[in-house]
Amino acid sequence: MGGLQREESAGFDRHTIDYIQRAAATGLYEIRGLGAKRRVPNFDDLLFLAASLSRYPLEGYRERCATKTVLGTRFASRPIELAIPITVAGMSFGALSARVKDALGRAATEVGTSTTTGDGGMTAEERAASKTLVYQCLPSRYGFNPDDVRRADAIEIVIGQGAKPGGGGMLLGQKVNPRVARMRTLPEGVDQRSASRHPDWTGPDDLVIKIKELREITDWEKPIYVKVGATRVFNDVKLAVHAGADVIVVDGMQGGTAATQTVFIEHVGIPTLAALRQAVDALDDLNMRGTVQLVISGGIRSGADVAKALAMGADAVAIGQGVLVALGCNSDTYVADGRHISAADEYTQLGTAPGFCHHCHTGKCPVGITTQDPVLELRLEPAVGAKRLKNYLKTLNMELTTIARACGKQDVHHLEKEDLVALTVEAAAMAGVPLAGTSWIPGQPGR
Amino acid sequence: MANLRPVPAAREFDLAKDSLRDLNLFLHRHAVEQGVSQIRVRNPDGAHSIACGLNADLDVHIHGHVGYYAAGMNKHASVTIHGNAGPGAGENMMSGRVHIKGFASTAAGASAHGGLLVIDGDASLRCGISLKGADIVVGGSVGSFSAFMAQAGRIVICGDAEDALGDSLYEAVIYVRGKVRSLGADARFEPMTDTDRASLRGLLAAAGQPHEPGEFKRVASAKSLYHWNADANQEY
Amino acid sequence: MCGIVGLLVKNPSLRNQLGALMVPMLIGMTERGPDSAGLAVYTAPVSEQKHKLSLYSGEHSVDWLGLLEQVREEFGPPQEIAIHGNHAVLTTAADPDQVAGWLGSRAPAVAVLSVGHSIDLYKDVGAPADIARRYRFDALRGTHLVGHTRMATESAVTPAHAHPFTAGRDFCLVHNGSLSNPHLVRKHLEPLGIEFETDNDTEAACRFFEWRLREGDELETAVQRGFSELDGFYTFLMGTDKELLIVRDAFACKPAIVAETDDYVAIASEFRSLSHLPHIAHATLFEPKPEEIYSWRI
Numbered sequence: 001m002g003g004l005q006r007e008e009s010a011g012f013d014r015h016t017i018d019y020i021q022r023a024a025a026t027g028l029y030e031i032r033g034l035g036a037k038r039r040v041p042n043f044d045d046l047l048f049l050a051a052s053l054s055r056y057p058l059e060g061y062r063e064r065c066a067t068k069t070v071l072g073t074r075f076a077s078r079p080i081e082l083a084i085p086i087t088v089a090g091m092s093f094g095a096l097s098a099r100v101k102d103a104l105g106r107a108a109t110e111v112g113t114s115t116t117t118g119d120g121g122m123t124a125e126e127r128a129a130s131k132t133l134v135y136q137c138l139p140s141r142y143g144f145n146p147d148d149v150r151r152a153d154a155i156e157i158v159i160g161q162g163a164k165p166g167g168g169g170m171l172l173g174q175k176v177n178p179r180v181a182r183m184r185t186l187p188e189g190v191d192q193r194s195a196s197r198h199p200d201w202t203g204p205d206d207l208v209i210k211i212k213e214l215r216e217i218t219d220w221e222k223p224i225y226v227k228v229g230a231t232r233v234f235n236d237v238k239l240a241v242h243a244g245a246d247v248i249v250v251d252g253m254q255g256g257t258a259a260t261q262t263v264f265i266e267h268v269g270i271p272t273l274a275a276l277r278q279a280v281d282a283l284d285d286l287n288m289r290g291t292v293q294l295v296i297s298g299g300i301r302s303g304a305d306v307a308k309a310l311a312m313g314a315d316a317v318a319i320g321q322g323v324l325v326a327l328g329c330n331s332d333t334y335v336a337d338g339r340h341i342s343a344a345d346e347y348t349q350l351g352t353a354p355g356f357c358h359h360c361h362t363g364k365c366p367v368g369i370t371t372q373d374p375v376l377e378l379r380l381e382p383a384v385g386a387k388r389l390k391n392y393l394k395t396l397n398m399e400l401t402t403i404a405r406a407c408g409k410q411d412v413h414h415l416e417k418e419d420l421v422a423l424t425v426e427a428a429a430m431a432g433v434p435l436a437g438t439s440w441i442p443g444q445p446g447r
Numbered sequence: 448m449a450n451l452r453p454v455p456a457a458r459e460f461d462l463a464k465d466s467l468r469d470l471n472l473f474l475h476r477h478a479v480e481q482g483v484s485q486i487r488v489r490n491p492d493g494a495h496s497i498a499c500g501l502n503a504d505l506d507v508h509i510h511g512h513v514g515y516y517a518a519g520m521n522k523h524a525s526v527t528i529h530g531n532a533g534p535g536a537g538e539n540m541m542s543g544r545v546h547i548k549g550f551a552s553t554a555a556g557a558s559a560h561g562g563l564l565v566i567d568g569d570a571s572l573r574c575g576i577s578l579k580g581a582d583i584v585v586g587g588s589v590g591s592f593s594a595f596m597a598q599a600g601r602i603v604i605c606g607d608a609e610d611a612l613g614d615s616l617y618e619a620v621i622y623v624r625g626k627v628r629s630l631g632a633d634a635r636f637e638p639m640t641d642t643d644r645a646s647l648r649g650l651l652a653a654a655g656q657p658h659e660p661g662e663f664k665r666v667a668s669a670k671s672l673y674h675w676n677a678d679a680n681q682e683y
Numbered sequence: 684m685c686g687i688v689g690l691l692v693k694n695p696s697l698r699n700q701l702g703a704l705m706v707p708m709l710i711g712m713t714e715r716g717p718d719s720a721g722l723a724v725y726t727a728p729v730s731e732q733k734h735k736l737s738l739y740s741g742e743h744s745v746d747w748l749g750l751l752e753q754v755r756e757e758f759g760p761p762q763e764i765a766i767h768g769n770h771a772v773l774t775t776a777a778d779p780d781q782v783a784g785w786l787g788s789r790a791p792a793v794a795v796l797s798v799g800h801s802i803d804l805y806k807d808v809g810a811p812a813d814i815a816r817r818y819r820f821d822a823l824r825g826t827h828l829v830g831h832t833r834m835a836t837e838s839a840v841t842p843a844h845a846h847p848f849t850a851g852r853d854f855c856l857v858h859n860g861s862l863s864n865p866h867l868v869r870k871h872l873e874p875l876g877i878e879f880e881t882d883n884d885t886e887a888a889c890r891f892f893e894w895r896l897r898e899g900d901e902l903e904t905a906v907q908r909g910f911s912e913l914d915g916f917y918t919f920l921m922g923t924d925k926e927l928l929i930v931r932d933a934f935a936c937k938p939a940i941v942a943e944t945d946d947y948v949a950i951a952s953e954f955r956s957l958s959h960l961p962h963i964a965h966a967t968l969f970e971p972k973p974e975e976i977y978s979w980r981i
Contacts, residue, residue, distance in 0.1 A: 028675060141539065145520070145541055145560060146502065146520035146522055146539070146541060147541075149500075173673075173674060185580060185598045187617065187673065189673075190673040190674065191674050195577060195596055199554055199573065199595075200534060200535035200557040201515075201554075202916065202936040202937070203684060203860070203937065204834055205686065205715040205834060205952070206938075208715065209495050209496070209515045209516065209714075212495060213495065213496040213516040213519050216467065216468065216471045216496040216499050216500065217471075217496075217499050217500030217519065217520055219468075219471070219472055219475060219476075220468065238835075239684065239834065242717065242834045242835075243834075492955055492958035493953055493954035493955030493957070494955060511958075512958070512968070514953055514954060514955055515953075531968060533938070534938060550968075550969075550970075552938065552940075552970060553936070553938070572935050572973065590972070591933070591973065
């Protein structure tokens with residue numbers, strides 16, 4: 001006898017007990033930022049088969065490994081040309097501060113890639129800073145206007161995002177400051193409700209016509225992207241092709257958000273790994289690989305993730321959360337005048353800690369990223385943020401080319417599915433690659 | 448006197464022969480270059496995206512029925528459709544005037560920010576959905592879910608409205624003359640003020656509608672959904 | 684994911700032009716549905732003792748005349764067949780369900796697309812204009828028709844999944860939209876003896892109406908019941924031997940427009956499919972209201 005008995009229940013674990021007690025206390029669902037936090041099969045479950053006796057590697061330096069990526073060749077007269085296959089995903093001004101949008105643009109320009117607007121419209125900062133800017137057209141149409149359509153380099157029609165396929169945007173009142181309110185045509189301080197369907201079209205047959213309208217408005221110059229949250233990916237990608245998309249963006253369940261119901265983030269949508277495989281299969285089925293480009297997003301973190309995504313058939317990736325982490329999200333300090341200053345107090349006040357924070361929805365980001373607060377937002381200096389993001393993107397690109405060279409590729413777009421194997425049965429089935437050390441792909445006959 | 452240049456005549460396009468792309472390209476670029484401000488379009492025959500994305504003070508007349516998104520994202524121009532319009536007529540317009548002489552299909556004036564959309568006949572469901580500051584005057588009746596999530600602007604309905612008028616309304620104001628089958632979540636009737644009457648008089652005159660402001664009722668948001676409130680039994 | 688067309692000629696002198704009037708309507712819907720098309724046309728009915736079966740062999744080549752001989756041997760005369768490539772209309776005095784069953788086991792490459800007194804049904808893979816040419820749609824004669832163009836999602840664009848779906852005698856349905864509870868509908872209907880060929884959501888709607896008609900509902904009553912039992916977005920266009928009917932769900936997100944004159948009533952997803960019709964400038968044009976049933980009898 002003696003000592004406490006502590007037997008945790010797997011079904012009613014502490015996380016679940018917190019959830020129920022929180023619901024009982026508030027009568028409202030929990031809303032938070034970032035993407036799915038629980039572990040799902042992902043790129044970590046895949047490995048590369050690199051050079052050996054039967055496959056020869058490339059040297060570094062003089063033996064070039066090209067990373068140039070062109071998106072939107074199908075119909076547009078001015079496709080998007082990128083130096084690297086890594087883009088910055090759509091994130092709204094409103095979710096993020098204007099200074100952050102400036103930083104993203106600067107870094108992307110320096111590295112030779114694109115940024116994407118979000119559910120709040122295009123800011124002057126982002127257009128000025130970002131050499132290649134993709135302009136989202138969302139169900140809410142907040143701030144959507146023809147001048148920005150004409151100023152954009154591409155248009156991305158958003159049907160859904162990975163964090164909440166089937167749900168509309170969300171921004172809580174504390175982040176609807178005067179500027180955000182003006183851009184979104186909302187009263188200041190309201191909790192924004194957003195539409196989940198587009199107001200003037202429903203279904204792929206109508207999308208054909210909507211895409212054509214945007215082409216007519218832009219005199220057929222700019223690529224039209226179509227973005228879907230990952231659910232029925234095989235069908236959706238095929239329909240997007242039929243509807244006339246130049247580029248298709250698929251966002252898996254690990255994709256982030258600044259504010260969504262937790263239940264949506266964790267229980268709706270499929271993992272990026274499975275989504276990517278289905279998207280590529282759909283393009284292959286229509287013989288559209290290379291004609292319609294595919295961008296995959298949702299928890300892309302490392303150069304290895306980028307390499308695996310390309311090997312599986314994506315033309316490029318888009319990164320949201322990783323980009324914010326590079327800027328300082330979940331860092332215990334922020335940078336001011338060249339010095340690191342602790343943000344520990346602000347995390348504590350939010351009831352969290354660096355490494356655990358997902359409190360973007362509060363607008364009280366301790367490091368000044370997902371905030372409209374005039375004091376907090378100063379904690380992100382655009383020049384500092386731009387430098388950090390540039391470093392991150394360059395590192396990703398270096399890791400990507402290191403792996404590609406080791407696999408003998410002179411171009412990162414020559415990575416193939418056959419360069420990959422899986423560590424688990426689930427990943428093997430979802431990705432359609434063999435379990436390492438075997439020739440077995442679960443679900444495929446006779447192998 | 449010696450330097451008087453002749454005003455270019457109206458330019459005509461026949462969509463039975465000319466391509467839509469040529470028409471829109473002309474309207475976007477060449478009309479202003481060539482000093483042409485009057486454009487007539489014949490045989491639209493239900494084509495989509497006619498005169499979309501205009502960005503100059505042009506006067507465009509389309510003779511016949513149009514498909515989707517006629518005058519979509521219009522700025523500065525006046526576009527008159529002597530016929531009916533398909534879905535999304537005048538969607539996201541920023542300024543200028545779009546006038547539909549016949550009836551309009553669903554989502555007329557969707558997400559429109561400014562300018563005036565006039566529909567002489569009926570508008571269908573979701574008229575003024577997601578409205579962001581434009582004015583819409585409908586001579587006839589509107590379908591269900593009109594003014595859904597309308598954020599700013601004014602909608603005048605000279606006929607009746609079907610179900611869920613002004614569902615999830617923000618700051619847009621609706622003036623309705625006929626019967627309303629049902630109001631949407633958070634929409635309510637409010638008394639008309641002198642400002643309303645003056646505003647309405649101006650809109651009716653601009654749209655060429657013969658009614659008196661006194662015949663209309665005002666519908667606006669009760670604003671009870673502006674903040675999430677567990678105890679308020681809010682409808683979502 | 685598609686376009687729909689419907690046409691009913693009120694003026695009997697236009698019956699010979701039914702197909703010619705329809706072809707541009709169908710082709711007008713190509714962008715909405717580029718991958719496959721289907722058409723149900725209601726011709727002059729065969730006599731009470733006879734039935735027509737529309738047969739389709741897809742990409743298999745079938746010796747139709749040889750098949751006719753076998754049917755004659757099995758069931759006795761009279762049997763007739765009209766052939767159009769991979770499509771044929773078999774007119775039989777035998778019990779059509781028995782003939783269909785026999786075909787199912789003896790000629791599995793042949794699909795029975797429809798059974799009735801007036802209905803002929805065509806479905807094939809390809810662009811609408813090609814299909815119209817292949818089957819000489821411009822020469823079709825009859826009182827009314829229901830047509831559909833489809834944007835496919837399945838990899839094998841299979842005609843079985845193409846609309847119109849048929850049930851019983853002379854009933855057909857096309858659908859623009861997406862139902863959200865088709866599997867529940869199927870689970871409810873299969874135990875009642877209703878057989879499904881595909882897992883297509885439109886077939887679920889068709890079988891629902893088939894069930895209600897079998898239970899003795901008038902079509903309008905069945906449609907009313909559908910408002911509460913079929914969930915999702917839809918514009919349904921249906922045909923029986925006597926009638927053309929259109930109905931939209933409460934949200935009316937999927938488009939439809941009707942043009943009516945003294946001579947005809949024409950329906951399409953977009954006006955551009957109607958713009959060529961005779962006297963269209965004087966037609967009454969309107970869009971069906973949500974949850975209201977519009978029908979016309981020949």
